Amino acid sequence: MLLRLRAVFLFGRMQREMDEEMRAHVERAADRYMARGMSRAEATVAARREFGNATVIASDARDARGARWAEALVTDIRVALRAMRATPALTLVITLTLALGIGATTAIYSIVDGVLLRPLPYRAPESLVVLHDVQRTDRDLPASFPEYVDWRQRTTSIFSDVGALIWHGEVLSGSGDAEQLQGAETSANVLSMLGVTPTLGRAFRADEDLPSAPRVVMLSDDLWKRRFNADSTIIGRSITLTGQPFVVIGVYHASPTAVLPQGNTFAHGKAPDFWEPLRLSERNSPRGVHYISVIARLRPGVTAAAASVRLAAVEGQLEKDRATTHGIAMLPLATELVGNLRAPLALLLGSVVLVLIVACANIANLLLARTTARRRELAVRAALGAGRLRVTWHVLLEGIVRATIGGVCGILLALGTVSAARHFLREIPRISEVTLDVRALLIAAALSIATGMLASLVPALRASRGDLVSDLREGARGVSGGRDRVRHALVIAQIAVSFTLLVTGALLGRSFERLTHAPNGFDPRDLVTASTWLPDSRYPDSVSQIAFNTRLGDAVARRFGATNVALTSDLPVGGGTSGDITIVGRVFAAGQAPMVQKRVVSHGYFSVLHARLVSGRLFAAGDVLGAPHVAIVNEAFVKRWFPTESPLGHQITFDWNTSGPQTIVGVVADVREGPLDQAAPPAVYAPSEQVPNTFMNMIVRTDRDPSGVEAVYRDALREIDPALPVLQVRTMSDWIASGIARRRLTASILGAFAVAALLLAAVGLYGVISYSVTQRMREFGVRAALGAVTGDLVRLVFTQVAGWIVIGVAAGAVAGLAAGKLVSAQLYGITQTDPWAFGASAVLLAIVGGMAAFAPTWRAARADPLEALHAD
Amino acid sequence: MAKPAPLLQGTLDLIVLELLRSEPTNGYDLAQRIQAVSRDVLQVNAGSLYPALYRLEERGLVKAAWKETDTGRRAKVYSLTAAGRKALESQRAEWARFAGALSHILKRA
Numbered sequence: 001m002l003l004r005l006r007a008v009f010l011f012g013r014m015q016r017e018m019d020e021e022m023r024a025h026v027e028r029a030a031d032r033y034m035a036r037g038m039s040r041a042e043a044t045v046a047a048r049r050e051f052g053n054a055t056v057i058a059s060d061a062r063d064a065r066g067a068r069w070a071e072a073l074v075t076d077i078r079v080a081l082r083a084m085r086a087t088p089a090l091t092l093v094i095t096l097t098l099a100l101g102i103g104a105t106t107a108i109y110s111i112v113d114g115v116l117l118r119p120l121p122y123r124a125p126e127s128l129v130v131l132h133d134v135q136r137t138d139r140d141l142p143a144s145f146p147e148y149v150d151w152r153q154r155t156t157s158i159f160s161d162v163g164a165l166i167w168h169g170e171v172l173s174g175s176g177d178a179e180q181l182q183g184a185e186t187s188a189n190v191l192s193m194l195g196v197t198p199t200l201g202r203a204f205r206a207d208e209d210l211p212s213a214p215r216v217v218m219l220s221d222d223l224w225k226r227r228f229n230a231d232s233t234i235i236g237r238s239i240t241l242t243g244q245p246f247v248v249i250g251v252y253h254a255s256p257t258a259v260l261p262q263g264n265t266f267a268h269g270k271a272p273d274f275w276e277p278l279r280l281s282e283r284n285s286p287r288g289v290h291y292i293s294v295i296a297r298l299r300p301g302v303t304a305a306a307a308s309v310r311l312a313a314v315e316g317q318l319e320k321d322r323a324t325t326h327g328i329a330m331l332p333l334a335t336e337l338v339g340n341l342r343a344p345l346a347l348l349l350g351s352v353v354l355v356l357i358v359a360c361a362n363i364a365n366l367l368l369a370r371t372t373a374r375r376r377e378l379a380v381r382a383a384l385g386a387g388r389l390r391v392t393w394h395v396l397l398e399g400i401v402r403a404t405i406g407g408v409c410g411i412l413l414a415l416g417t418v419s420a421a422r423h424f425l426r427e428i429p430r431i432s433e434v435t436l437d438v439r440a441l442l443i444a445a446a447l448s449i450a451t452g453m454l455a456s457l458v459p460a461l462r463a464s465r466g467d468l469v470s471d472l473r474e475g476a477r478g479v480s481g482g483r484d485r486v487r488h489a490l491v492i493a494q495i496a497v498s499f500t501l502l503v504t505g506a507l508l509g510r511s512f513e514r515l516t517h518a519p520n521g522f523d524p525r526d527l528v529t530a531s532t533w534l535p536d537s538r539y540p541d542s543v544s545q546i547a548f549n550t551r552l553g554d555a556v557a558r559r560f561g562a563t564n565v566a567l568t569s570d571l572p573v574g575g576g577t578s579g580d581i582t583i584v585g586r587v588f589a590a591g592q593a594p595m596v597q598k599r600v601v602s603h604g605y606f607s608v609l610h611a612r613l614v615s616g617r618l619f620a621a622g623d624v625l626g627a628p629h630v631a632i633v634n635e636a637f638v639k640r641w642f643p644t645e646s647p648l649g650h651q652i653t654f655d656w657n658t659s660g661p662q663t664i665v666g667v668v669a670d671v672r673e674g675p676l677d678q679a680a681p682p683a684v685y686a687p688s689e690q691v692p693n694t695f696m697n698m699i700v701r702t703d704r705d706p707s708g709v710e711a712v713y714r715d716a717l718r719e720i721d722p723a724l725p726v727l728q729v730r731t732m733s734d735w736i737a738s739g740i741a742r743r744r745l746t747a748s749i750l751g752a753f754a755v756a757a758l759l760l761a762a763v764g765l766y767g768v769i770s771y772s773v774t775q776r777m778r779e780f781g782v783r784a785a786l787g788a789v790t791g792d793l794v795r796l797v798f799t800q801v802a803g804w805i806v807i808g809v810a811a812g813a814v815a816g817l818a819a820g821k822l823v824s825a826q827l828y829g830i831t832q833t834d835p836w837a838f839g840a841s842a843v844l845l846a847i848v849g850g851m852a853a854f855a856p857t858w859r860a861a862r863a864d865p866l867e868a869l870h871a872d
Numbered sequence: 873m874a875k876p877a878p879l880l881q882g883t884l885d886l887i888v889l890e891l892l893r894s895e896p897t898n899g900y901d902l903a904q905r906i907q908a909v910s911r912d913v914l915q916v917n918a919g920s921l922y923p924a925l926y927r928l929e930e931r932g933l934v935k936a937a938w939k940e941t942d943t944g945r946r947a948k949v950y951s952l953t954a955a956g957r958k959a960l961e962s963q964r965a966e967w968a969r970f971a972g973a974l975s976h977i978l979k980r981a
Contacts (some may be wrong), residue, residue, distance in 0.1 A: 017938075018922075021948045025900045025918060028945075269887045 007251055025415060026051050033811060080398040084405075087370070089770075091402065093763050094452070098406025100858030101359025101448050103413025104756040105352045106441045110414070111421050112348050114434030115745070123195025124297075128333035129304070131162070131294040133326050141290040141326075141578065145280045148187075148294050152327060154314045158307045159296040163190035164278055166292055169533050170241040171723065172227065173296035178723050180533075181223070181241070183274035183862075191252070191275060193297050200224075201235040201250030207278035207640040217246040218275045220254035241572055243538050243723070246276070265440065287324075289781055295333065304332070325593070348746075351753040354497045356444055358757060360451040361490040363769075367399060367455040368487070392457070399456035403449035410448075411541055414441060417752075425745055487768055494764045495808025496815065498757035499845055503816035505754035506837035507827060508747040515830035521671040521680065526701055527732035528709040529571055532717060532724045534694040543691035548720065553602055553688075553717035556698060560709075564701040566608040569600040569693045573672050573736050581684060583641060584651035584661050594641060597673040597683040598654060600693045605685070606632075606668055608701050616648045623687040630687060631662035634670045636767060637682035652684065662686060676739055677828050699732070706730055735866040758848055761808075766852040769801060773856040780863035792863045798850075805849045809842050816841075821868055882914060884924045886967055889952065890962040891933060896951030899925060925950060931957050 026047045033043035084091040119125045130497060131151060133141040143151070152162040164187045172179045184190075188204040197203065199221060210217055217239070219228075228234050238245045254272070279294075298307055308330060316326045418436050425431050532552075539545045549567055557565040570577055581594050588594070595655070602621035605611075613636060623630050638647050651661040670680035688696065700709050710729040717724050737744070752783070773780075780793050820832030891897070891905055899921060906916045928934045933956035938951045952960070 017948070020946065021899060022918070022922065024898075024945055024947055025903075028900045 012690045022051070037834045049422055064211055076394060076397050077401060079394065080401040081397055083189055084402060090366060090370060090767075093767060094363060094402050095357050095406045095409055097362045097366070097760060098403065098448050099409035099413050099454075099765050100760055101356055101363075102407055102410025102444045103417065104752065105356050106410070106437065106444050107417035107421070108348070108752060109352050109435050110418055110437040111431075111745075111749065112352075113437055113440070115431060118433065122333075125333065127194075127298040127300075129159075129298060129307070129334055130331050130336040131296055132329040132331065133290055134329045141291045144287050144290050145293045146282050146287045147326065148284070148292055150318055150589055151294060151296075151314070151324065154294070154317065154709045155311070158299060158302055158310045158314075160299045161193045162278075162294065163187045163193050164292045164294055165190055166278060168276065170274065170276075170780060171243075172223075172239065173186075173243075173534065173723055174240040175227065175796040179227070180726075181273040182221075183276065185276045185278040185279050188706040190295060193295065196252050197274075198250035199250050201248070203252075204275075204277050209279060211279045211281045213279060215244060215275065215279075216474055217241065218252055219248060220273050222254045223273045224251045228488070241274075241276075243535070266501045287322075295863050296330075304330070344391065348749055348753070351501055351750065351757075354501070355753055355757050355760065356447060358494045358497055358760045358764065361494060362450055362760055362767065363448060363452045364455040365487055365490055365764060366767040367452055370456070370821050373737040385799040395456050396453060399453045403452045405454075407445050407449060410445065411441065425741070425748070434453050464800065472648060487771075491761075491764050491768045492804050492811070494757075494761040495845065495849070496811035498761040499812025499841055500758045500815040500819055501754040502747065502844065503812070503837055503840035504819045504823060505747070505750040506841050507536050507820055507830065507832065507834060508743070508750050508823060510830055510834065510837055511749045511826060511828040512743050513739070515676055515743065516736070518672075518676055518829070520676075521669050522572060522611050522734075524573075524732040524736055526703050527609075528700050528702060528704070528706050528729065529697050529732060529735060530700075530706075530709060530713045530726060530729040531695065531697040532726060534724070538630055538721075538723075539694065542625065542692040545694060546689055548653050549602070549688050549693070549696050551720050552696075552716055553604075553698070555719060556712055557701065559712045560700050560702055563604065564608060565602075565606040566699045567602040567688050567696045568605055568699065569598075569688075569696060570673070571697050571699070571732075571735055572609070573674075573676050573739055578681070579654065582653045582654065586641075594682070596637060597681050599683060599685045600688050600691045600696075601685050602688045603803060605699070606671075607701055609671060611671045612669040613670055615646065616664070616669040618668075619685075619687040624689045627690070629662040629690060630665045632666040632668055632679065632685040633664055634668050634671050634673070634683045634685075636680045637684065638667055640682050654684070654686070676736065676860040677743075711763050743826060743828075746823075758845070759846070762848045765801070765804070765849055766856070769797065769853050770856040770859075772800070773797060773860045776860070780860050784863050793861045793863060794857055798853065801849060801853045801857075805846055809845060813838060813842075883967075884920055886960075886963050887914070887916075888928065889933065889956055889963065892950055893957065896949050898939075898947040898949050900947075902950070904919055916941075925953060928956070931956045932956075942964055 026044075029038070029047035029050055030043040033046045034040060038046065069082065110531075120128070122128060131143065133143045133147055145164070147161065148162075148164045155162060166185045168183055168185045170181045170183060172181050181404075186204075186209075188206050188209040191197075191203050201218070203218065204216070207213060219234070224230060224234065234248050235250070237248065238247050252275070287699065298304070302310075311328050311330055318324060319327075414436055418434060421430055422434060534545055534548060539548055553565055553567050554562075577599075578595060578597050581596055581598075582596060603621065603623065606613065606618050616632070619630070619632065633647055634654075641647070642650070647664045647667060650664050652664065653661045668685075671683070672680050673683040674681040689739070702709060706729045710726060714726050717726060780788075780796075782795075783793065816838065818826075818834065824832045876959055887906055888902065891902060892907070893951045899906065899918075902925075903918065903921055905915055925934065925936075929936055929950070932953060935953050936948050936950050938946055940946060
């Protein structure tokens with residue numbers, strides 16, 4: 001090592017001396033020219049010309065000195081760098097290709113792997129499933145408590161364990177500031193099912209999830225360290241959560257990667273602060289209330305398919321025994337958390353491979369073209385006596401240097417993309433787990449670099465082998481037609497691949513675009529939302545809850561105006577709360593009982609959202625506790641159950657939270673009270689001054705940013721009840737965006753691939769056309785000499801380019817149709833044959849292709865007959 | 873003036889050694905002197921001269937030292953070593969034999 005360093009050091013000195021000597025030579029020659037009356041500039045130019053190529057001389061001079069390999073290496077790298085600087089277009093194009101090929105594919109693979117492929121951080125995650133309630137008309141509801149009990153009792157032959165879980169907030173008070181915590185209420189067995197074991201104390205006992213059991217809690221070690229200074233005497237002590245005493249029984253390690261199912265949605269990589277036993281009974285949680293996530297672990301040896309068959313039998317039994325129409329659906333936990341992305345996933349991984357292939361093809365093409373064009377130069381050098389190894393080595397080294405620079409750019413691009421994804425796609429579950437996948441990086445880099453070296457090495461070996469005569473004679477034209485055909489096929493394949501990806505990206509992007517502009521039935525601009533949580537212990541009855549909600553609404557309205565503030569039990573465009581209702585005077589057949597979205601809203605709700613009243617009236621100041629019970633329904637409700645008559649005056653009953661039937665007083669146009677990508681579900685609204693609710697979202701129409709609203713909301717809360725927390729202040733637009741985050745991920749990843757593939761295809765097209773034009777300059781010259789005008793030559797080149805693009809697009813369109821089928825479930829508002837997506841992709845490709853072809857075509861068009869004929 | 877003649881293979885070393893024998897000199901002056909002494913018939917370019925100098929230095933026939941020139945520039949001055957003198961003698965003899973043989977052939981024709 002030291003010797004090597006010494007050699008390089010000595011070499012540096014030698015190099016400097018040699019430089020100085022040669023510079024002195026040039027200066028003295030310049031002096032001579034100046035003495036003859038030239039200007040300094042002219043003299044310098046003349047002296048330089050007389051001296052010759054300093055680099056080559058230096059290199060040859062060093063060869064003469066028998067320089068050591070370390071010296072030679074440094075020089076050769078310099079020569080390679082200079083060669084790269086001499087061909088800036090090629091260097092740029094190869095660097096870009098390598099950076100894209102390595103960077104984009106690695107980054108995107110890393111994201112896909114981290115979010116979708118990597119096993120969940122639980123014990124034996126592959127056997128974990130989630131059970132949903134399904135009804136003919138409503139798919140994938142959470143379970144109700146009695147259903148959970150039934151399922152657990154009747155599936156013991158299928159599952160080794162069935163557990164229930166509810167995402168749950170608590171307010172910690174007592175020591176320091178009151179703090180909002182996010183945790184879970186679970187049946188006693190969930191922790192051991194997931195493989196969470198206490199690091200301190202104990203886990204829940206089997207009987208601790210009974211309603212009669214004393215209140216106990218387990219804390220995450222984060223919370224324990226933050227709020228209790230990691231004091232191990234906490235075990236057995238009592239803490240206050242939302243006004244209730246809980247005995248701390250254990251501390252567990254909060255893995256930052258733990259993701260837990262949360263009703264219809266999920267928590268984003270944030271581990272729960274606490275676990276509490278779920279203390280439910282059929283009395284406090286009736287069959288109509290669906291809000292429980294049910295997790296189960298398949299018995300060893302029971303496959304998912306076998307489980308489904310046995311579940312169907314259980315379903316049949318339950319239908320009879322419980323006179324219910326609700327069935328059971330089973331999903332792998334991983335699918336529940338990140339969605340069924342198998343089809344798009346296959347497409348994404350396929351894209352990774354395709355983009356990488358395109359990148360490698362490009363590099364091979366470009367270097368093949370360059371080295372072939374240099375065959376004459378290489379032959380000349382060999383004829384002048386340069387060693388075969390030396391010539392090959394120079395070519396190889398140039399390839400290595402190019403590959404290294406491209407590879408470094410690729411790694412930087414990959415790192416940048418991954419950190420950008422973590423920043424901008426924060427609503428994606430598990431995105432915080434994503435790190436650059438080193439294996440993928442190595443594979444991508446090795447493939448691209450090896451391709452580059454092979455592609456430059458083959459012609460170099462050939463040239464150095466001494467096929468000199470033919471190479472000298474043929475010059476740069478000595479390329480077989482066969483190799484041209486391969487080159488052209490590669491370009492067509494690139495066009496086809498990028499077209500397929502463009503179409504798929506366009507389909508998803510357009511779906512996403514349509515979705516974000518889907519009519520919600522309300523105006524989401526300038527809306528900010530905030531919420532708080534009323535503890536049952538301090539707000540035990542309807543009167544106190546309603547009074548609180550009214551006071552809070554009024555306090556905020558004083559700042560923003562009464563017409564700009566509303567309350568609702570669930571924000572629109574979310575999962576919401578659904579349940580059964582009965583319509584007085586109607587009897588429903590099995591499976592047809594009304595299942596609706598239920599909302600408790602203040603009377604300003606519809607006007608603040610800019611929703612439209614269709615008939616009847618909105619809620620008014622008189623709809624308070626003690627006045628006749630009233631309800632408003634939406635048009636979807638009317639269409640479903642009152643298609644031919646007016647619902648006004650009819651009575652309905654919630655089997656939840658209200659006493660006595662409510663009279664329908666109004667019909668509103670559909671506000672999207674369900675997910676954005678589904679039709680608006682039937683909904684029933686009750687006035688918040690008549691029906692209590694412990695969890696109300698406030699919606700404020702304002703042009704202020706969320707922090708302005710938060711300050712006012714916080715002040716209002718402090719005035720009314722300082723122990724209550726401020727939750728989830730955000731704009732309505734952010735809330736809507738979080739609901740379609742998964743689509744956004746797929747669309748943006750595919751979009752990124754499409755752009756990468758398009759750039760690569762453009763680069764490839766440029767390389768091949770440029771090469772082909774260079775090869776044909778003589779032909780163009782002859783044509784020009786025979787009277788071809790500029791237009792003829794341009795047409796000549798463009799006809800070839802257009803042919804490639806047409807064939808590529810046609811092949812890509814066929815593949816695009818197949819790919820469209822894969823993503824058809826992800827499409828919204830368009831079909832997989834959407835002509836706009838296909839048309840726009842074709843136009844974009846044609847434009848980019850034309851741009852790539854422009855410079856070389858221009859060169860062909862200016863073909864000078866004389867120069868072309870002299871060229872050889 | 874006639875076009876400068878290309879150097880015959882192997883003659884450059886001989887010329888360099890011969891010119892250095894009379895006086896140590898630097899690369900630039902050496903190039904100028906080759907041109908002058910040969911009455912502009914021979915022109916040697918830097919691309920041949922410096923590699924030749926380095927080759928000779930490597931073989932120990934010439935040695936180099938940095939000196940100040942009259943114009944104040946630092947210049948690398950080459951001079952003949954003892955081995956160089958010996959090599960010059962033998963190469964000179966060889967050349968004479970070769971040239972004699974060649975002119976004999978040409979005269980006969």
